[in-house]
Amino acid sequence: MAETNTKARAEQQLVVFDLAQEAYGVDIGTVREIIRMQDVTSVPHRPDYVSGVINLRGRITPVVDLRKRFDLPQTEIARDSRIVVVDIDGQDIGMIVDAVTEVLRISADQIEPPSNMIAAGGSDYIVGIAKLESQLVLLLDLERVLTTVSAEGSPELLAAAA
């Protein structure tokens, strides 16, 4: 997936969101929309971090709780909580985040490979770190964050995704 390959482009636009006081970024090209929290219908027999499904304008859309996904401490859903809907291989998947903060334009030379020093949640899924003047933004490999969910949840999807 070219959009998530952070090195492939000279310049990149990121949607930046907060999760347990850390800033995470995903390529704007993968983001379909950002919506307010809404009722999630839970689906039985799925991993804990799969919150369930929502009705996204008539489409059944699965939602993943990123705090649970990254084993971060749980908090109440707050006013700023958002669902970031991303497109992974043609399927929309929602991610619950603490807040969506900004859209950033960064250049490739601002991105560094992930170091082992990162202690933030989801370090296994970080493909790079964007160093900005005031903050660090952790770039997520959405493919890994979301499709490994499915691989664990249902072996069938591995074949479907291949």
Next chain:
Amino acid sequence: MELAADITSEDLKVFLEEAEEQLQLLDDDILRLERDGASDELLQEIFRAAHTLKGSAATIGHRNMAAVGHASETLLDRLRNGDLAVNTEIVTALLHSLDILRAFKEELAGEADEEPDIEAVVAELEAATGAPDDADTDEPADPAPLSIDHGVVAAILEAEAAGDAVYRPIVTLLESCEWRTVRAFQVVSELSTIGTLLACSPTSAEIEADIVGRTIDAIVITKVGQEALEETLRAIEDVGSVEFVEVSSGPSPAEDAETDEASGAPDQSSAEETSHRAQRGSQTVRIDVERLDNLANMIGELVIDRTRIGQIGRVLASRYKDDELIESLSETTGHLSKVVSELQEDIMQARMLPVGTVFRRFTRMVRDLALSLGKQVEFITDGEDTEIDRTVIERIYDPLVHLLRNAIDHGIESAEERRANGKPETATLRLSAYHEHGYIAISVKDDGGGIDTEKLKQSVVANGLETQESVSRMSRSEAVNLIFTPGLSTADETTEVSGRGVGMDIVRSNIEAINGSITVDTAIGVGTELILRLPLTLATVNSLLVKVGKHDYALPLVYVTETIKISQHTLTTVSGRTELLTIRDQVIPLIRLHDIWPGGSGAGRAEDAVFAVIVNSGDKRVALGVDSLTEPQEVVVKSLGGFMGEVKGISGASIMADGRVVLIADVASLVNTAGRRPQRDAQLQSEAPGGSSDLTSAVAGNLEDAA
């Protein structure tokens, strides 16, 4: 395979669709010919369809297809002239030619497995045709009469509407003419030069194949006028006479316009029919199914938006009571609501097809199969007009093939055996469709030997699928339902016909996959009836909404036989774990859905279940424990998507009018994995489980009781 060079994919698509229509028509008619005997009308219709097919094959330059078409046409011509009488050999030859034509068609559509072998069929047709007449050996075959198909009529109408003149010149060549093909070619090229040639007999393919008679019959649009046209044609060498026949989109030209040689001319009424059909045809359009599905999806989203707008409107109304705009908002919302509902209904209707479209495909199969097994079978179909969603139709073809094959192969006895048992030698196999309480029922009924449950039990035990002990305790109905045991073959020895490894279990799972059900009714020596109950559409499913913990689930009503309130005196616990409900002397295991779907926080405890929904799947029956019930309603079926994968006990999701998502229970899998056959005490004489015939009212009645 070679085709004319300038065939576009669009042309090809049109050809394929037309070809399929004609092939289907021929299939039906030829079988009718065998069953009802020959009539002038029928032969004429068959001839016309064969001819149209040959013509369109020639148009796209498919020589082989045209050749087979020609051979069958020759045979049909002799039938029509009364030179031959219809017999099995002829019908079989004709049917084989259809197979080849269909194979060609499939080859064109890219669906073919292997190259069709035309020589054998042409030889078969020629053998059936018998020795050709002397005249035929000398003379090349006659060209087909002028075919005025939909396209031509449409073009004529268009030209007339545009004020252009349409002529039908009939050119007769001198008897002395030795170069008919050349002259015909000249006529055609002249006509093409001075105008637009709409149709011509002989066609260019026929001219190429030297199939040219003494007359050339053409329809041409030209601006040069009749005189100039006549002059141009007369200037061609060997042209004896040029007559003009009036062309109109209405009645066809007079019979006498045809010379004796053009013996295949359609009679007046048939041409009229053709043109009528053409006009009717222009009132419909073909539409890609995918586009229709897309439309249905978008309308589904509209339905949800409509509900949202309604809700927002109500909020606004309470907030701004005095604003005039609120009233017009609610009016507009009301109107939108009505239009969207109508749209939804129409799009559902547009997806419906009569089941006859799939029934027709069986007539031939049944005939061939019965013939090959040496059995006499009268195949009757009923209720072909019953409409059902096209997606359902696609999914029932294979199961029905299997059921019909089974009926002929295993159900129906040989003629001798039937005679010995005092039954008529010819067996009756009836395939019927009818509406039943919001479902479509399709019944496959034979008057054969019925299912021998003792033999069935032995076979199941012999195959290690059940123990001797368990089968000996089975009721007759349970034993009959053993036919659905995976891995079972009921045939004494595997026959070519049914020994294909696909069992009744596959049939059942295919039917259940579309929220349908299958039941068996059989009596030794009298026959077997299998009834499929199918939803009208796969897009929606009539469901009972139940609450489990804090969540709602939809249970497809097709599985539901009744709902009851659980009371302590009907509930017994065995082995400290398994709960059993006793309902009218029948003991049914209770599955509390809370155990299957542990809800999130706030989920009710399993002990709280107060209602039981009794569901049936195959021969198994279980009670599903839930917290509460609501009115049955039609819900739209949506997939959970690949990310969620297969979820145990869940078949999909639906969006309610208020925008909530509700999961749809996969009742068949719940019953089959969690359920067992009804447990029984030795003392309890149980009623055979069978589907209640009036599910909706049964449930509604129980809801009232529950309320």
